[in-house]
Amino acid sequence: MSSEVEYDCIVIGAGVQGSFTAYQLAKRNKKTLLLEQFVLPHTRGSSHGQTRIIRKAYEQDFYTHMMDESYQLWSQLEKEAGVKLYRQTGLLVMGPENSESYLLYKNTMERNNVPMVILSPDKFSQHIPNVVLAEGDGALVDINAGVLYADRALKTAQGQFQKLGGVIRDKEKVTDITPGPVVTVTTSAGVYRAKSLVITTGPWAKKVLANIGLQLPLEVVKINVCYWKEKVPGTYDVNKRFPCFLLTEGVESNSHIYGLPSNEYPGLVKICYHIGGPTDPDQRDKQTSRFDIDILKRYIARCFPGLIPDPAVVESCMYTMTPDSHFVLDCHPAHSNIVFGAGFSGHGFKFGPIIGKLLCELSLGEVPSYDLSPFRIRRFQENTKSAL
Numbered sequence: 442m443s444s445e446v447e448y449d450c451i452v453i454g455a456g457v458q459g460s461f462t463a464y465q466l467a468k469r470n471k472k473t474l475l476l477e478q479f480v481l482p483h484t485r486g487s488s489h490g491q492t493r494i495i496r497k498a499y500e501q502d503f504y505t506h507m508m509d510e511s512y513q514l515w516s517q518l519e520k521e522a523g524v525k526l527y528r529q530t531g532l533l534v535m536g537p538e539n540s541e542s543y544l545l546y547k548n549t550m551e552r553n554n555v556p557m558v559i560l561s562p563d564k565f566s567q568h569i570p571n572v573v574l575a576e577g578d579g580a581l582v583d584i585n586a587g588v589l590y591a592d593r594a595l596k597t598a599q600g601q602f603q604k605l606g607g608v609i610r611d612k613e614k615v616t617d618i619t620p621g622p623v624v625t626v627t628t629s630a631g632v633y634r635a636k637s638l639v640i641t642t643g644p645w646a647k648k649v650l651a652n653i654g655l656q657l658p659l660e661v662v663k664i665n666v667c668y669w670k671e672k673v674p675g676t677y678d679v680n681k682r683f684p685c686f687l688l689t690e691g692v693e694s695n696s697h698i699y700g701l702p703s704n705e706y707p708g709l710v711k712i713c714y715h716i717g718g719p720t721d722p723d724q725r726d727k728q729t730s731r732f733d734i735d736i737l738k739r740y741i742a743r744c745f746p747g748l749i750p751d752p753a754v755v756e757s758c759m760y761t762m763t764p765d766s767h768f769v770l771d772c773h774p775a776h777s778n779i780v781f782g783a784g785f786s787g788h789g790f791k792f793g794p795i796i797g798k799l800l801c802e803l804s805l806g807e808v809p810s811y812d813l814s815p816f817r818i819r820r821f822q823e824n825t826k827s828a829l
């Protein structure tokens with residue numbers, strides 16, 4: 442089946458980044474088609490699940506700056522759609538007080554006037570009685586951080602896109618892309634044409650981009666999404682104002698761990714390890730490594746006395762990592778009307794609205810609202826083999 446319609450833009454991949462890009466394009470009155478390989482909603486990529494952390498606490502200024510506008514766009518979407526997508530909980534940042542990583546968080550927040558509280562060990566045990574602060578660790582709270590309702594956010598962005606006249610076609614896997622002034626996209630069910638193309642295929646980005654001559658150093662890992670049972674229900678509950686938390690980089694057994702208060706599954710707290718085992722996105726369930734769960738068990742036994750240190754629920758999700766953990770946002774070097782957002786390295790959800798705006802700007806040939814140099818593919822050039 443061949444389609445007669447020529448779109449202004451086709452977006453491939455209806456995860457958080459593709460859905461927000463499509464929504465931004467439709468807001469700009471661009472005739473837009475959003476293609477998704479699976480029936481929506483699905484749980485096979487990176488954007489599913491009930492919750493994600495939103496925060497301004499970062500090691501780098503550029504993320505903290507982008508989050509200013511991202512918070513505004515989240516709030517705008519809540520108002521437009523009449524739904525609640527964000528709940529303020531605060532984010533507790535813990536790490537060795539004099540370590541490079543902890544100080545980077547603290548200094549970035551201070552420099553950018555991010556509202557925060559520093560907790561001395563005494564204050565810590567007073568305010569967060571059910572967590573043990575490791576010896577020598579500092580603790581601070583990013584006050585406006587919180588939880589985003591992820592599944593609801595995705596549904597809302599897609600719904601608003603459709604209300605603006607956007608077209609979503611799910612269960613249509615893109616099998617071929619022919620670049621040109623008008624790009625031709627072939628799927629399992631049809632052929633479509635557009636003036637520009639945005640590729641936001643998450644864990645499948647490496648494969649899809651290879652088809653248009655780009656070899657990017659992206660690695661897909663499977664994350665075990667673990668939920669831990671409270672010994673006394675309510676101890677770490679969102680309604681009791683328990684915050685999200687993250688451990689900054691440090692020694693293995695006490696870093697790369699993050700968590701969210703008990704919320705989506707009453708009595709269960711989501712605590713995960715930020716490093717996973719490599720996987721092919723089409724073979725995710727064959728990756729059965731549990732090294733992360735052993736690390737988490739030891740940490741929880743040591744620092745969360747109110748939790749049973751054995752996961753009650755384990756779900757699956759995937760990260761697409763870049764070597765420096767920074768995103769990839771760029772145009773194809775030989776075809777400026779093909780743009781892509783990839784490699785969100787396990788921290789891209791909170792930026793959804795701003796990534797959507799940036800990819801929309803790139804696809805329209807506009808100067809992007811932020812300096813994209815940390816995200817351009819030329820940073821990989823020494824290690825990147827391009828067929829171009």
Ligand SMILES: Cc1cc2nc3c(=O)[nH]c(=O)nc-3n(C[C@H](O)[C@H](O)[C@H](O)COP(=O)(O)OP(=O)(O)OC[C@H]3O[C@@H](n4cnc5c(N)ncnc54)[C@H](O)[C@@H]3O)c2cc1C
Binds near residue numbers: 459645759
């Ligand atoms: C366990 C976990 C916890 C996280 N926690 C946080 C957090 O607290 N805060 C935060 O900000 N971020 C967090 N993240 C990261 C965030 O969720 C991701 O960065 C984000 O979801 C990536 O979105 P995406 O749109 O790039 O990818 P995806 O959501 O995977 O979307 C890509 C889509 O493209 C589709 N697709 C692929 N190939 C094709 C094709 N050929 N044809 C058609 N469609 C195709 C896929 O099916 C998929 O739907 C977390 C991620 C995980 C896994």
Ligand SMILES: O=C(O)[C@@H]1CCCC=N1
Binds near residue numbers: 494687699
């Ligand atoms: O992006 C986030 O905030 C979370 C927590 C830290 C590790 C990754 N995702």
